[in-house]
Amino acid sequence: MKKKxxxxxxxxxxxxLTAFGTAIGMPIVFGHYLPQNLLPVILEKDSPIxxxxxxxxxxxxxxLNAQTPPHLLNDSITPADKFFIRNNGLPPxxxxxxxxxxxxxxxxxxxxRTFSLAALKSQFNEYSYQLVLECGGNGRxxxxxxxxxxxxxxxxxxxxxxTGVRLADVLRATGIKDNAVYIGYYGKDxxxxxxxxxxxxxxxxxxxxALEPETLIAWSMNGADIPLHNGYPLRLVVGGWPASCSGKxxxxxxxxxxxxxxxxxxxxxxxxxxxxxxxGTKVADEDMCIIESMPxxxxxxxxxxxxxxxxxxxxxxxxxWAGDVSVRKMECSIDFGQSWQPAQLSPPANRLAWxxxxxxxxxxxxxxxxxxxxxxDENGKTQPMILPGWxxxxxxxxxxxxxxxxxx
Amino acid sequence: xxxxxSILIATLxxxxxxxxxxxxxxxxxxxxxxxxxxxVMPEVNEATGLVMDETFPLIIANCxxxxxxKLITQNRATREGWSSMIDWMQATQGLWQxxxxxxxxxxxxxxxxGPVETGRRENLRVEExxxx
Numbered sequence: 409m410k411k412k413x414x415x416x417x418x419x420x421x422x423x424x425l426t427a428f429g430t431a432i433g434m435p436i437v438f439g440h441y442l443p444q445n446l447l448p449v450i451l452e453k454d455s456p457i458x459x460x461x462x463x464x465x466x467x468x469x470x471x472l473n474a475q476t477p478p479h480l481l482n483d484s485i486t487p488a489d490k491f492f493i494r495n496n497g498l499p500p501x502x503x504x505x506x507x508x509x510x511x512x513x514x515x516x517x518x519x520x521r522t523f524s525l526a527a528l529k530s531q532f533n534e535y536s537y538q539l540v541l542e543c544g545g546n547g548r549x550x551x552x553x554x555x556x557x558x559x560x561x562x563x564x565x566x567x568x569x570x571t572g573v574r575l576a577d578v579l580r581a582t583g584i585k586d587n588a589v590y591i592g593y594y595g596k597d598x599x600x601x602x603x604x605x606x607x608x609x610x611x612x613x614x615x616x617x618a619l620e621p622e623t624l625i626a627w628s629m630n631g632a633d634i635p636l637h638n639g640y641p642l643r644l645v646v647g648g649w650p651a652s653c654s655g656k657x658x659x660x661x662x663x664x665x666x667x668x669x670x671x672x673x674x675x676x677x678x679x680x681x682x683x684x685x686x687x688g689t690k691v692a693d694e695d696m697c698i699i700e701s702m703p704x705x706x707x708x709x710x711x712x713x714x715x716x717x718x719x720x721x722x723x724x725x726x727x728x729w730a731g732d733v734s735v736r737k738m739e740c741s742i743d744f745g746q747s748w749q750p751a752q753l754s755p756p757a758n759r760l761a762w763x764x765x766x767x768x769x770x771x772x773x774x775x776x777x778x779x780x781x782x783x784x785d786e787n788g789k790t791q792p793m794i795l796p797g798w799x800x801x802x803x804x805x806x807x808x809x810x811x812x813x814x815x816x
Numbered sequence: 817x818x819x820x821x822s823i824l825i826a827t828l829x830x831x832x833x834x835x836x837x838x839x840x841x842x843x844x845x846x847x848x849x850x851x852x853x854x855x856v857m858p859e860v861n862e863a864t865g866l867v868m869d870e871t872f873p874l875i876i877a878n879c880x881x882x883x884x885x886k887l888i889t890q891n892r893a894t895r896e897g898w899s900s901m902i903d904w905m906q907a908t909q910g911l912w913q914x915x916x917x918x919x920x921x922x923x924x925x926x927x928x929x930g931p932v933e934t935g936r937r938e939n940l941r942v943e944e945x946x947x948x
Binding site: 466467468469470471550552553554556557558559599600601603606671675711712713714715716717718722778793794795807810811812814 | 890891901904909910911936942946
C-alpha cells in the first residue's frame, strides 16, 4: 500500500523546481530527488484569490478555505466576489462546459441517464431562488475545548441567487424507485494526496429534501457563471442545510437505497452527538448523528465592529436565517442582554433565503458598548448568548453575533 | 524504505536552505502584543508559519505535502487530540505511517499547538477602532 503510493508519484519537473528555487532565493540542490507530492507547500502568500474580494480572510490556501468578514456581507444578495470558499480538495482544471455532463444513477434509479449542460438547460424548466449556504462548521473557532478543522469565525455563510433546474425534475425524469432513501453527489474535484482513487468529499441528503422545489442543480450565481471555487460549471444547491450537502463541480448523482456512504458522510464528519454531551467528551462514531437543517442565526453586517461614534444613535443592519424554516422575530441589545428591543425584519425573498433586519439603537451615555443581535425562528427557537452544545467537530455554533462600539 | 529515506534527506536539505533564507519572526506577531511577550515566544518560519525547532523539518516533510501548514497552525489540540487527527488522516486521507517518528511529531504539535481554555464565550477582540 505504502509502496504503491510512492511509485505512483511522478518526479518534479525542472521548471517547477526552478520556480520553487527562485521563490526561496536559491536553487534547491538535490531538488530532483523531490517527488512532486512531497514538495512542501511553502509558497504561501496572502495574495487575493482570483475573482474574490481582497478582504476575504484566508484560513487555508491548500485546500482553499476563505471566509467573509461580517461587514462585507451587508448586501441582501451576496455578490460572487464576497461568497466564502470551503474546498475539501483541489478544483478540476481545464473545465470545458461544452463537454461537461451530469449522470444520474444508483440502486434506486429506474434508469441511468447522462445529460449535457445544454440538455439540462433545454429539457427542464429553469428556476431561480435566493438560498442560504452556510458551512456546518461556521463558528467553530469559538468552541472550547477547541474543535478540529478550519477555524471559521462567522464568515462561512452567504445568500446568493442561484439559477438552474430542480433536482426533483431531473430525478423524476430518470425515475425514482419506491425504495429510494438518499441522494449522493460526486464532484470532479481531486484529493489533496494526489491519489486519483480517492475523493475529497461525496455527501448528499435524504430524498425528501432532494425533492423540495428549491433544491437546485445550478449553473449560475447572481445571473453569471458560478465562480470556479464555488463549483463552476455545475453544482447542487441544497438551501438551509450544511453547505457540504451542496456538491460542487457536479458530475454524478446517485439515487441510493440507503443513507449515502461517500467520504465525509460517516465517522465524525458533519455529525453531532445524537445525545448531548459535556464539553470535551470523546464520542464514538456510532453515537454521532448526521446534521440536517442548520439552526437559527443572524449576523450584524453594519457597522463593522470597532466603530467610534460621535452620535448617540446608530442604525444597525444585518440578516437572519433559520435553516429549513423562517425567522419570526429579530431583537437587539446594547446592555449585554439585560434588555432587548425589537428590530425590523423583512420577509425572505423566497423560502430558504435569509431575511434582512435593521434597528436604531440609542446609547444613554458615553462609553464602551456591545450590540448583540438574536433571532427567533418560527418554531420559537432563539439564538443562545453563550456557545450552544459543545460537539467534537465544532458544528452549529449559532451563538448571537456581537459587535463592539465606543460612544464619545 | 530506502527510497523514502532519500526523499526525507532531500526534503531536509530543502528545509535547511529554507530555514536559512527566511527571516525568522516571532509567533506573537499581532501589533497589540507587548514586546516582552514577543521575546519569550518561539521563532516561527515565515514561509509556513510553523514554529522552528529540531522537529520542524520532520513536520515539513510529513505534514505539508497535502495541505498547507495553515491547517496545522490554526488548530489547537491536546497530544491525544493530535493523535486522533493523525489516525483519521492515516485511516481515510492517505497519510502514511511515521514508524518511530510519531512520538516526536506529537510532542511538537502538543507543545506549540496545544489547547487554550476560552470558556463559554470570550471577550470581543477589536483589531481596529475607527471613526464612523
